[in-house]
Amino acid sequence: MAKRISIRHVAAAAGVSVATVSRALNMPDRVSPxxxxxxxxxxxxxxxxxNGAARALASRRTGAMxxxxxxxxxAIFATCMDAFQRRLDAAHGMSLLVASAGxxxxxxxxxxxxxxxxxxxxxxxxxxxxxxxxWSLLPAEMPTVITWTHxxxxxxxxxIGFDNAAAAARMTRHLLELGHRRIAMIxxxxxxxxxxxxxxxxxxxxxxxxxxxxxxxxxxxxxxxVADGHAAMTALLALDPRPTAVICGNDHLAFGAVxxxxxxxxxxxxxxxxxxxxxxxxxxxxxxxxxxxxxxAAEMGRRAADHLAALAAGEVPPLPPELEAPIMLRGxxxxxxxxxxxxx
Amino acid sequence: MAKRISIRHVAAAAGVSVATVSRALNMPDRVSPxxxxxxxxxxxxxxxxxNGAARALASRRTGAMxxxxxxxxxAIFATCMDAFQRRLDAAHGMSLLVASAGxxxxxxxxxxxxxxxxxxxxxxxxxxxxxxxxWSLLPAEMPTVITWTHxxxxxxxxxIGFDNAAAAARMTRHLLELGHRRIAMIxxxxxxxxxxxxxxxxxxxxxxxxxxxxxxxxxxxxxxxVADGHAAMTALLALDPRPTAVICGNDHLAFGAVxxxxxxxxxxxxxxxxxxxxxxxxxxxxxxxxxxxxxxAAEMGRRAADHLAALAAGEVPPLPPELEAPIMLRGxxxxxxxxxxxxx
DNA sequence: GGATCATTTGTAAACGTTTTCACGATACGA
DNA sequence: TCGTATCGTGAAAACGTTTACAAATGATCC
Numbered sequence: 001m002a003k004r005i006s007i008r009h010v011a012a013a014a015g016v017s018v019a020t021v022s023r024a025l026n027m028p029d030r031v032s033p034x035x036x037x038x039x040x041x042x043x044x045x046x047x048x049x050x051n052g053a054a055r056a057l058a059s060r061r062t063g064a065m066x067x068x069x070x071x072x073x074x075a076i077f078a079t080c081m082d083a084f085q086r087r088l089d090a091a092h093g094m095s096l097l098v099a100s101a102g103x104x105x106x107x108x109x110x111x112x113x114x115x116x117x118x119x120x121x122x123x124x125x126x127x128x129x130x131x132x133x134x135w136s137l138l139p140a141e142m143p144t145v146i147t148w149t150h151x152x153x154x155x156x157x158x159x160i161g162f163d164n165a166a167a168a169a170r171m172t173r174h175l176l177e178l179g180h181r182r183i184a185m186i187x188x189x190x191x192x193x194x195x196x197x198x199x200x201x202x203x204x205x206x207x208x209x210x211x212x213x214x215x216x217x218x219x220x221x222x223x224x225x226v227a228d229g230h231a232a233m234t235a236l237l238a239l240d241p242r243p244t245a246v247i248c249g250n251d252h253l254a255f256g257a258v259x260x261x262x263x264x265x266x267x268x269x270x271x272x273x274x275x276x277x278x279x280x281x282x283x284x285x286x287x288x289x290x291x292x293x294x295x296x297a298a299e300m301g302r303r304a305a306d307h308l309a310a311l312a313a314g315e316v317p318p319l320p321p322e323l324e325a326p327i328m329l330r331g332x333x334x335x336x337x338x339x340x341x342x343x344x
Numbered sequence: 345m346a347k348r349i350s351i352r353h354v355a356a357a358a359g360v361s362v363a364t365v366s367r368a369l370n371m372p373d374r375v376s377p378x379x380x381x382x383x384x385x386x387x388x389x390x391x392x393x394x395n396g397a398a399r400a401l402a403s404r405r406t407g408a409m410x411x412x413x414x415x416x417x418x419a420i421f422a423t424c425m426d427a428f429q430r431r432l433d434a435a436h437g438m439s440l441l442v443a444s445a446g447x448x449x450x451x452x453x454x455x456x457x458x459x460x461x462x463x464x465x466x467x468x469x470x471x472x473x474x475x476x477x478x479w480s481l482l483p484a485e486m487p488t489v490i491t492w493t494h495x496x497x498x499x500x501x502x503x504i505g506f507d508n509a510a511a512a513a514r515m516t517r518h519l520l521e522l523g524h525r526r527i528a529m530i531x532x533x534x535x536x537x538x539x540x541x542x543x544x545x546x547x548x549x550x551x552x553x554x555x556x557x558x559x560x561x562x563x564x565x566x567x568x569x570v571a572d573g574h575a576a577m578t579a580l581l582a583l584d585p586r587p588t589a590v591i592c593g594n595d596h597l598a599f600g601a602v603x604x605x606x607x608x609x610x611x612x613x614x615x616x617x618x619x620x621x622x623x624x625x626x627x628x629x630x631x632x633x634x635x636x637x638x639x640x641a642a643e644m645g646r647r648a649a650d651h652l653a654a655l656a657a658g659e660v661p662p663l664p665p666e667l668e669a670p671i672m673l674r675g676x677x678x679x680x681x682x683x684x685x686x687x688x
Numbered sequence: 689g690g691a692t693c694a695t696t697t698g699t700a701a702a703c704g705t706t707t708t709c710a711c712g713a714t715a716c717g718a
Numbered sequence: 719t720c721g722t723a724t725c726g727t728g729a730a731a732a733c734g735t736t737t738a739c740a741a742a743t744g745a746t747c748c
Contacts, residue, residue: 004483006734017698022736032696052463053406054734056397057703064441064462071426078422082415082444089443089455095462097408097441099433100426111433118408118439119396139348226629252625259629281596282626285570285603350704361728366706376726398704401733693746701738708731715724 005046013042025050056119064095065308066115067124070103070193074224074252076278076297077126080147083301084124092309094121105131105192112137122308128155129194143311147300148195150322158317160303162325164195167293168202168247171275171327175245176210178335180273183207184218184243186232186253196221199249199277218243222253229256230263237264237272244272244336251276251283254290258332269334279328288331296323349390357386369394400463409652410441410459411468412452414537417444418568418596420622420641421470424491427645428468436653438465449475449536456481466652472499473538487655491644492539494666502661504647506669508539511637512546512591515619515671519589520554522679524617527551528562528587530576530597540565540593543621547591562587566597573600574607577618581608588616588680595620595627598634602676613678623672632675640667 011018016035024031024039031039042048056062065088069077077100085096097120099111109131115123122143138144140156149161175183185203188196204214217239222228229252236243237260248254254276258268266272268288276283276292283290303320310317355362360379368375368383375383386392400406409432413421421444429440441464443455453475459467466487482488490503519527529547532540548558561583566572573596580587581604592598598620602612610616612632620627620636627634647664654661 004734008734018735019698019700019737020696023697026736030696035697049457049461051401051734052461053397053400054703055736057395057401057705058734058736060703060736062397062462072416072422072429073419073426075417075419075422078416078419078425081422081442082417085416085442085444086446089458093458095441095443095458097439098425098429099439100429102430113393114433114437114439117393117396118406226625230629255626256629259631262631280626281570282599282624285574285600287603287606287631348704352704362705363707363728363730364726367727370706374726379726395704398733399706401735402704402706404706404733689748691747694744696741696743698741699739701736703736704733706731706733708729710729711727713725713727716722718720718722 004051005048007048007050009046010039010042010048013046014038061121061312062119063093064097064118064120065122065124065305065312066097066099066112066118066120068099068101068108068111068115069124069126071100072098073100074250075280076250076295080297080301083298084305085301087302087305088309092305094305094309103189103193105134109134109137116142121312124304124308125157127194128157128159129192129197143308145304145307145311145320147304148295149198158307158320160300160307160320160323162296162323164198164325165202165205167325167327168199168277169206171247171277171293172203172206173209174327174329175247175273175275175333176206178245178273178333180245180336181210181212182218182241182243182336183212183214183245183247184220184236184239185214185247186220186222186229186236186249186257188224188249188253189221196249203247222249224250224252226252226256226259229253230260231256233257233260233274234264237261237266242272245274245333246272247275249277251278251280251290251292254292254332255283255286258286258288258290269332271337273333273336275333284328284330291330291333292328294324294326294328296325299323348395349392351392351394353390354383354386354392357390358382405465405656406463407437408439408441408462408464409466409468409649409656410443410456410462410464412443412445412455412459413470414447415444416442418594419624420594420639424641424645427642428649429645431646431649432653436649438649438653447533447537449478453478453481460486465656468648468652469501471538472501472503473536473541487652489648489651489655489664491648492639493542502651502664504644504651504664504667506640506667508542508669509546509549511669511671512543512621513550515591515621515637516547516550517553518671518673519591519617519619519677520550522589522617522677524589524680525554525556526562526585526587526680527556527558527589527591528564528580528583529558529591530564530566530573530580530593530601532568532593532597533565543593566593568594568596570596570600570603573597574604575600577601577604578608581605581610581616586616589677590616590618592618592620595622595624595634595636598636598676599627599630602630602632602634613676615681617677617680619677628672628674635674635677636672638668638670638672640669643667 088094101108190197220232279294432438445452493505534541623638
């Protein structure tokens with residue numbers, strides 16, 4: 001590219017030193033109104049855009065935050081990133097650098113390394129379970145937040161999230177209260193995914209309170225996709241006796257599960273109840289609308305932005321509170337067949 | 345942050361000059377195997393991570409690409425960004441800086457300015473219609489690609505996309521061939537959105553071939569959401585006579601439209617046909633699965649990455665070909681009520 | 689009426705790389 | 719044996735900002 005306008009040109013045009021230009025642009029109140037006006041005019045006139053690299057090098061801050069997410073292809077993370085980026089830009093003048101790791105620990109480490117090297121003022125991570133190498137890459141003084149979880153034991157970083165296990169347990173108890181006893185779960189792949197694991201643990205704990213267990217074939221771990229949910233549900237329906245309720249690890253699985261049940265001629269929720277996790281737009285408007293756990297994705301994104309920005313500015317923000325993940329009771333849960341709705 | 349390991353430390357540890365360290369790391373074949381080994385060892389030993397800002401300043405390239413998208417909250421763009429980022433990283437060692445503009449021209453300009461200032465080696469834009477200020481921000485030599493459209497008249501930048509109007513026209517003709525004559529459209533908001541406008545134009549053109557028109561109330565422009573699709577469909581169903589087919593500007597609108605029709609006790613497609621645009625995962629597995637236009641979002645992302653990387657490397661890649669946007673015939677279209685399926 | 693202090697400005701030193709240039713050494717062709 | 723390429727290396731000059739630091743000016747206070 002042709003040589004761009006530099007701060008020197010602006011300084012010359014305004015008849016001041018480069019330092020004054022820098023100050024006029026970055027700390028307008030430290031410069032007299034008169035010079036500030038001249039500088040602003042010259043900058044606008046010349047179409048001056050500061051060189052980010054030089055600025056970052058000299059000031060030791062880049063004005064960009066990095067995020068490492070499992071994927072952008074799942075709306076729940078995309079929603080979070082959208083809110084994160086918007087808040088970063090609107091409230092803190094910062095940009096977003098994203099790396100998606102595809103649920104692959106090696107890719108995650110690689111992505112983080114690349115963000116760090118590229119230079120970011122902070123890092124957003126999803127979940128608290130990461131490779132040792134990932135953790136060792138992060139200097140203690142690098143502003144970092146963990147999202148999507150809250151009670152992360154042994155995690156030295158602030159967590160902006162909710163309690164996956166508790167939310168899953170609550171949903172399970174709802175099913176138990178409706179009278180279900182034969183409850184299955186189509187979970188996400190738990191290996192390397194602490195959120196998926198916590199959801200399984202929550203369901204299992206709630207079932208245990210009722211004297212029930214959760215083992216294969218009633219527990220299936222599948223990749224988060226509608227097709228996988230469909231396939232897993234089809235397998236569950238072949239069981240005898242078949243479950244009367246199926247808890248799914250996310251909305252994709254649940255949506256597929258509902259479709260599979262209907263394909264088998266079953267009515268949801270009359271014949272079988274299905275629950276999801278995430279609360280995405282489509283399943284919420286499905287037929288019937290999906291009963292699910294609301295995940296505050298956008299809220300996590302916004303809070304993460306504020307927290308990271310504060311950390312990067314050297315402030316010591318209060319530890320983030322646990323977020324709510326309320327159950328959205330909609331149309332896919334009901335008492336098991338042959339049982340009246342419970343009195344309330 | 346505590347002072348990080350710099351290239352100087354590595355040079356000292358390896359007993360060579362900083363120039364040699366730089367070369368050993370960036371152009372390994374320009375350095376003798378012996379020294380290269382010493383440098384690599386020292387770098388690994390010290391956990392050296394190059395400072396991206398310094399590197400960018402000296403080399404005049406940042407290794408990051410910028411993208412300005414309308415939103416990340418719509419899966420179609422998130423999917424594109426996911427593929428874009430993955431290809432950027434895997435094939436070109438580059439990172440992704442995203443700005444989402446929320447369909448607001450002013451925010452778009454602002455986002456672009458921020459990306460440019462931050463320093464990117466190239467820019468991905470969605471659609472060819474942008475504010476004059478947006479265009480004037482982009483120096484001619486800044487590698488840029490337009491996605492989501494192909495025949496953009498008067499657009500000096502390479503376009504990686506498909507023909508929105510032609511795809512919409514094809515879908516319309518499919519409906520006409522099924523025997524529909526009273527066809528409505530729930531479109532996206534066309535103002536400032538050339539894709540939405542092109543889709544309307546395509547539908548209108550195909551209808552005109554059949555001697556039909558498309559005006560309000562048969563044409564409604566709504567924000568891209570399931571709820572808006574639901575509301576618009578409800579209004580359409582109050583018409584007398586009501587349309588026998590509704591073409592929607594995207595899958596969100598279509599999904600909501602289907603739900604609204606069923607809520608009114610109508611059967612889709614027996615009583616009324618509905619079509620979408622995008623081909624998202626959920627509607628494709630709905631009940632019935634949505635007939636829609638497939639938008640090659642991931643493919644556009646990958647191609648954009650390759651094209652931009654080539655441009656940034658000073659190559660002159662061939663102009664990208666037009667991409668396919670095939671119609672996915674699924675379960676929401678059928679002949680209008682009281683009319684047999686057409687012979688084939 | 690000085691001394692002190694804050695305010696505004698300029699000078700120049702970082703910031704951590706890449707890259708040009710020069711240099712010596714080695715290989716090659718005549 | 720003597721130029722002449724070729725190669726590997728180091729010294730040092732960018733790259734375009736920010737930010738101590740110092741200097742100059744004017745205001746404030748005994």
